Amino acid sequence: MSTELLPNFIAGRWQTGTGQGTPLFDPVLGTELVRVSNAGIDLAEGFRFAREQGGQALRALSYQQRSGLLSDIVKVLTDNKAAYYDIATANSGTTVKDSAVDIDGGIFTLGTYAKLGHGLGEAQVLLDGDRIRMGKDPLFQTQHILTPTQGVALLINAFNFPSWGLWEKAAPALLSGVPVIIKPATATAWLTQRMVKDVVDANILPVGALSVICGSSAGLMDQLESQDVVSFTGSAETARIIRSHPAVAQRSVRCNIEADSLNSALLDPQATPDSEAFQLLVSEVVREMTVKSGQKCTAIRRVFVPRALYEAAAAAISAKLGKTTVGNPRNESVRMGSLVSKEQHHSVLAGITKLQAEAEVLFDGRTQALVDADATVSACVAPVLLGSREPAQARVLHEEEVFGPVATLMAYDSIEQAHQLIRRGEGSLVMSVYSADPLFIATTAAALGSHHGRVHAVSPDVASLHTGHGNVMPVSLHGGPGRAGGGEELGGLRALNFYHRRSAIQASSVALDALAQKAVSLKL
Ligand code: NAP
Numbered sequence: 001m002s003t004e005l006l007p008n009f010i011a012g013r014w015q016t017g018t019g020q021g022t023p024l025f026d027p028v029l030g031t032e033l034v035r036v037s038n039a040g041i042d043l044a045e046g047f048r049f050a051r052e053q054g055g056q057a058l059r060a061l062s063y064q065q066r067s068g069l070l071s072d073i074v075k076v077l078t079d080n081k082a083a084y085y086d087i088a089t090a091n092s093g094t095t096v097k098d099s100a101v102d103i104d105g106g107i108f109t110l111g112t113y114a115k116l117g118h119g120l121g122e123a124q125v126l127l128d129g130d131r132i133r134m135g136k137d138p139l140f141q142t143q144h145i146l147t148p149t150q151g152v153a154l155l156i157n158a159f160n161f162p163s164w165g166l167w168e169k170a171a172p173a174l175l176s177g178v179p180v181i182i183k184p185a186t187a188t189a190w191l192t193q194r195m196v197k198d199v200v201d202a203n204i205l206p207v208g209a210l211s212v213i214c215g216s217s218a219g220l221m222d223q224l225e226s227q228d229v230v231s232f233t234g235s236a237e238t239a240r241i242i243r244s245h246p247a248v249a250q251r252s253v254r255c256n257i258e259a260d261s262l263n264s265a266l267l268d269p270q271a272t273p274d275s276e277a278f279q280l281l282v283s284e285v286v287r288e289m290t291v292k293s294g295q296k297c298t299a300i301r302r303v304f305v306p307r308a309l310y311e312a313a314a315a316a317i318s319a320k321l322g323k324t325t326v327g328n329p330r331n332e333s334v335r336m337g338s339l340v341s342k343e344q345h346h347s348v349l350a351g352i353t354k355l356q357a358e359a360e361v362l363f364d365g366r367t368q369a370l371v372d373a374d375a376t377v378s379a380c381v382a383p384v385l386l387g388s389r390e391p392a393q394a395r396v397l398h399e400e401e402v403f404g405p406v407a408t409l410m411a412y413d414s415i416e417q418a419h420q421l422i423r424r425g426e427g428s429l430v431m432s433v434y435s436a437d438p439l440f441i442a443t444t445a446a447a448l449g450s451h452h453g454r455v456h457a458v459s460p461d462v463a464s465l466h467t468g469h470g471n472v473m474p475v476s477l478h479g480g481p482g483r484a485g486g487g488e489e490l491g492g493l494r495a496l497n498f499y500h501r502r503s504a505i506q507a508s509s510v511a512l513d514a515l516a517q518k519a520v521s522l523k524l
Contacts, residue, residue, distance in 0.1 A: 294405035
């Protein structure tokens, strides 16, 4: 018997694609769950509808009114949370704790934007900075303003965050007054589709403000016009296709890219095996390797420790990893679930083999039996810690992102060398530094900030307060330079920039006073 073909919500109505569709699977049991298809759907009509109906209705509202819509979405999603956890267990193979990172993380991000948006009041325009005099006479001045772009936001997401990935982009877009068309990654599209369905059924948003299109990405980029924006999260390979598409290359469609990243952790050279900084690094590395089975773009991939501590760090991280039970997330004794698909399973195993050409194996959890899961059917992969005593000689270790529970420990001889090696990631989303010395943290931040979207410092005084190396908080910037995609998301109200156009209004101060009546200053 074939499974349900999920309908798409586009052009203000539910539309089912033609044909059999693409099946989505339970990555632990191997069973088919639902199918997706957008074959035969008129994309041009859908984009036009969102642009015209959704965009106009959203822009007619103030920031505060739109923030109210976000609050209403939070309520609906919270009421339906149980169903989302069931879908995540079945389709993503995640434990309850790992599903929370995606589901509750998404709802929390929406709630944060609802609060931030409320503070913008009844305005419909944002003032960017103060007025600037254009000459001797103060009457004629410039005021920079931000107005919502009059197109759609096409959001193309990766498979690892079907909930958070939707809402961390949709919240600032909707708050800005820009309608959203979400295209989830096919492997885990079910959760995104269900959340959009619940919001549509609850009749919260103006029709056309939120659409979902599941299945093939073919033709989506072709729809984009000059006032539209595209925000992409996924692999560097697909990012290249998006960047070189005529919509971006010729029609100047604004494009934000969040791609893969070889994030680092750095231990202070003054640390000792019994220092708190050392223990904090060990805990964080293990957490980052195992949360969501390492399928986080922000996960620690390279761990830099002073050469004298290489063996001690290998032993301490391995001891903790040895306690990680892996298998079916429905079994309460399981700490780490599955990868999202058999394809990812193959890709991670191949990636480990590739890294092994330049690294030794320090811990291999794959020797332990899976709990309640058939190793020949499921996509479960246990954690693997690799090591390199001579990382300066390595190439693949600094280039290859293995998107699973895998990290490489690396020995450094001087802090200058550690910095050089970290920079060989060619730009990352995040690095974390472990030290009790505020000066060391400050120096690291200044030296490595240019190569990272975020520097996360873990010192003993914030041991129980810090938010985690890999956790993306809505008030902090997310994104990174270079191979991380060069994008910027979140960062509180900074995120609104992407969905607005900046203009310089050069006019009489009297006219600028009139404009200010409709506006609010954007205080970052
Ligand atoms: P992917 O294969 O690049 O797919 C990402 C999205 O792009 C999917 O929705 C995919 O649809 C779509 N897509 C594929 N080809 C396309 C095309 N020609 N035009 C337009 N869209 C297209 O990446 P993934 O395997 O889902 O995700 C894993 C990667 O994402 C990892 O490398 C990870 O580091 C990165 N990631 C980065 C972040 C971040 O915030 N920086 C967050 C999460 C993940 P289909 O699924 O239908 O193919």
